[in-house]
Amino acid sequence: QYPIDVEAIREDFPILDRQVGGDIETPGEGPDDTRPLVYLDNAATSQTPKPVVESIVDYYYGYNSNVHRGIHHLSQEASVAYEAAHDRVAEFIGAEGREEIVFTKNTTESLNLVAYAWGLAELGPGDTVVLTEMEHHASLVTWQQIAKKTGASVEYIRVDDDGRLDMDHAAELIDDSTAMVSAVHVSNTLGTVVPVGDLADLAHDHDAYVFVDGAQSVPTRPVDVGEIDADFLAFSGHKMLGPTGIGVLYGKEEILDSMQPYLYGGEMIRSVTYEDSTWEDLPWKFEAGTPVIAQGIALHAAIDYLDEIGMERVQAHEELLAAYAYDRLTEFDDVEVYGPPGDDRGGLVAFNLDGVHAHDLSSILNDHGVAIRAGDHCTQPLHDKLGVPASTRASFYVYNEKSEIDALVDAVDDARQLFA
């Protein structure tokens, strides 16, 4: 019934066999750990399959060493693997090569890198940065604060009543004063899929750059930076079966080449005198200090794992589960689901149960073993616009199945009875 072999995939995730509910001091062992884990918080972070964990173990057991400049064998092995990880990421998102792939800590750092290394130098009074109303704080707060520092202004493309981006409003806002359009590709709150290629066209018609926040899209669907014609794109390894601590900034080579670094130190220099310094080639110019070596190698393994499944099939699985969850939750007349219809969204649903705060609902769901996210999902202005302080969000990935959504819905129904 699924486009992917969920049962076979679940075999690679021992954590999914966890029992939860007991004392958190004795995870999985206590007498009260009696409820099977239903993990539906993948938009926050995904789980990590055995091959990815093994790639980290292999590295530390077999060839752990600092990269670049090392003459000894281990350093050369580690450097080859670390650089190959850049090549693999480039291939996965359709970039020209490793020169366009900077490893960072996460999506947030990738956005900050461009905001500081490009924004501080290029933005000034009269320039505008155009965002959407559904931006994650990693984008919204970053551009908001850089605009304050430079005298630039920020404008927000409207989200319409069914959670879609108002592209007519986008065409109005994006004009010759626009220097940057920064937009989420798949909203982590609404599930909205934003037409970032169309936004790129509008931006380029006015000689503006476009930055695509791919944190929720790169892990869950095919993304090709050439097709979008993105100038920048960011995403995080921990949302796509990789470890925490690794993020990616994609940038067109000629743009990255024109930018000065904003973090200085070892690795990123070519020559240093007491008077001045010169910089290493791309992407190393933007990777100051000892980099995220094991994490980069593990991201390579995560991409191999996802490509083995096939990103088109990952997307189809996400959409199937999102539509099922949307249909089941909207059966309740006292549940409000935010965002577009179930057949037009990424793999998540955010909702509220009338009269019950999201934190109370998520606590009850937790009592049933169901792990979801409650809060503003780092989109506070969007929640203000929705008129709610918080929402409960279920988000799916390659190892989830309909029976887990049924468990979610049953738990929501129990909460409905409890608060009736």
Ligand SMILES: Cc1ncc(COP(=O)(O)O)c(CNc2co[nH]c2=O)c1O
């Ligand atoms: C659209 C979007 N952009 C940026 C980020 C930041 O990613 P990070 O730098 O790896 O943290 C997130 C993380 N979103 C969430 C993290 O936890 N719950 C979430 O919805 C996101 O969903």
